[in-house]
Amino acid sequence: MTALTFTLKLPLRQRLDVSPLVPDVLLGKSEKEIALLPLQYGNRRIATAELFDIQGGDAESVCISGSPKLDFAGRAMTRGALNIEGDTGAYLGMQMKGGRLCVSGSAGLYAACELKGGLVEIAGNAGDLLGAALPGNKKGMSEGVVIVRGNAGDRVGDHMRRGSILIEGRAGAYLGARMTAGTIAVRGDIGPCAGYAMKRGTLLLYSSHSEIGATFNDCGMHTLGFLPLLLKGYEGLDTCFSGAPASLARVRRFAGDLSVQGKGEILLVA
Amino acid sequence: MIINGVHIDETFAEAFPMRATRVIVTAQNLKWAHYAAHAMTGFATSVIACGCEAGIERELDPAETPDGRPGVSALLFAMGGKGLAKQLETRAGQCVLTSPTSALFAGLDEGEQIPLGKNLRYFGDGFQISKRIGGKRYWRVPVMDGEFLCQETTGMVKAVGGGNFLILAESQPQALAACEAAIEAMRRIPNVIMPFPGGVVRSGSKVGSKYKTLPASTNDAFCPTLKGQTRTELSPEIESVMEIVIDGLSDADIAKAMRAGVAAACGLGAANGIRRVSAGNYGGKLGPFLFHLREIMA
CATH class of the missing domain: 3.30.70.520 (Alpha-Beta Plaits)
Structure with missing residues (x-):
């Protein structure tokens, strides 16, 4: 059975909430029920079939044609696979608990915010506040893995509690700000104020141009036993962080953010 | 057998x-x-x-x-x-x-x-x-x-402890050589350990003692120096007895290790002074796992 595919009939004029188009909601529904499923489009609620051509029947594997105006894709999904062909808007994978969410383009603001499990893969770039807590909330991403093959915006992992964010490109300012725990790895350059007000957790940085804030103290060069284990844990994932040479790397450890008595760390790969 | x-x-x-x-x-x-x-x-x-x-x-x-x-x-x-x-x-x-x-x-x-x-x-x-x-x-x-x-x-x-067998030999060096051969073979079996020094115990015990405070005491029936002094299990030519105790994650693991060990010990044979292989038990009343030597070696 082929994936249940939703193809946009026309370019979107308003923002569209596609959170109902996840395996959890679609499984067990008939073609007609899916076609009539209401979606929030701007300030109106309209049937799915008015916006999308619907093909295929395997609701465990859902495919949606992308648009920067598609918001809340994969929200709270717990199982199955959701593929976005192209770009997506804000709140991608918000509060997602399980399954696999792949975007072949870029994602907007708050991707993987308050993620609770599963795997989010973004082939392009991610906007600001990737894996962060929603405004006013204190708990960001608390489990799961996020892979960004391009660049990520500012405040990646704001208030993050657990899980891993792997950025193969660059990351913006305030990387891991107010982080409580978890791991963020970045291959490329980062913006200023990394680890701002960070309590615990690990920022694993590969760029020698990474700027370390004054409130992080140098703890020297080390070979840390947990790093090979951590990188081995990414082996099943299609990411440059799972490579064997990286697993042998020595790192310079910076402890902080000492301005908030933080016990987090920035590990700079030598 | x-x-x-x-x-x-x-x-x-x-x-x-x-x-x-x-x-x-x-x-x-x-x-x-x-x-x-x-x-x-x-x-x-x-x-x-x-x-x-x-x-x-x-x-x-x-x-x-x-x-x-x-x-x-x-x-x-x-x-x-x-x-x-x-x-x-x-x-x-x-x-x-x-x-x-x-x-x-x-x-x-x-x-x-x-x-x-x-x-x-x-x-x-x-x-x-x-x-x-x-x-x-x-x-x-x-x-x-x-x-x-x-x-x-x-x-x-859940696991099983206390699998064992005894090697009865004409001399102490011969008993030890047979035990060493057995241990070498048994160490290749997964999920088991032989917890005594070098895998071998020379002070096999029986339950109880004439002294009330002791829960266990020497297994006098297998002590060669007591052959004429106690109800012995040893024939005149036996001069030394050593035991191998096996703990395993399952009874099947223990049986496999016992088979490997007994076979290795018997490999030295009577020509090297190895005369008997026996085992320790409490009459089958205490432990639920019984390892019959002849069934294991069949």
Whole structure:
């Protein structure tokens, strides 16, 4: 059975909430029920079939044609696979608990915010506040893995509690700000104020141009036993962080953010 | 039954249910992994007075260990879960945490989870760091040589302890040579340990004693110097008896190890002074697991 595919009939004029188009909601529904499923489009609620051509029947594997105006894709999904062909808007994978969410383009603001499990893969770039807590909330991403093959915006992992964010490109300012725990790895350059007000957790940085804030103290060069284990844990994932040479790397450890008595760390790969 | 001139007694070994866990100790090299694991499994020959029975199961290649370093796996057995957890924590804390470059991981995922680094982490005095990797929690405890990496818990399973067989020989060196051959063969069997020094025990015991405070005392029926003084099990030509005790994760594992061990001992044969193979039991009344020698060797 082929994936249940939703193809946009026309370019979107308003923002569209596609959170109902996840395996959890679609499984067990008939073609007609899916076609009539209401979606929030701007300030109106309209049937799915008015916006999308619907093909295929395997609701465990859902495919949606992308648009920067598609918001809340994969929200709270717990199982199955959701593929976005192209770009997506804000709140991608918000509060997602399980399954696999792949975007072949870029994602907007708050991707993987308050993620609770599963795997989010973004082939392009991610906007600001990737894996962060929603405004006013204190708990960001608390489990799961996020892979960004391009660049990520500012405040990646704001208030993050657990899980891993792997950025193969660059990351913006305030990387891991107010982080409580978890791991963020970045291959490329980062913006200023990394680890701002960070309590615990690990920022694993590969760029020698990474700027370390004054409130992080140098703890020297080390070979840390947990790093090979951590990188081995990414082996099943299609990411440059799972490579064997990286697993042998020595790192310079910076402890902080000492301005908030933080016990987090920035590990700079030598 | 006679194998290579060695008489196999029509008797059985009697074993008991125990609780067991497996841990993996890694280090910078195999030498230091062995130091840590040997210390951890030291003074663990018998639950009679050691609290647990433990031993090194086998060496592990870097590809087999969680952190990609050389390591060894060790099995620990105790009569109950509480006792095992206590022994594991004490031994991990005093013997592995203290050993340079060491790391400690669970060797069993299944079964009830018991603390490994869960409480040892407090040694880090607040500087310890938790990492969840692949759904498992690990603790990074800062120590003077770097970091002690330890998995939070390990699995505890039902197991079997007290499998055994006796080698009866014409002399002490011959009995020991047969035991060494048996142990070498048995160490190739997974899921078992032989907890006594070198895998061999020369002071086999019986239940009870003439002294009321002692739960066990020398197995006088198999003591060659008492042949004329007690109700002996030994014929005149037997001058030395040694025992191999086996703990395993299952009765099938013990049976496999016993078969390998008895076969190796019999390989030396009567020509090398090995005359009989027997086993220790309590009449089948105490332990639910019976290992009949002749069935195992059939």
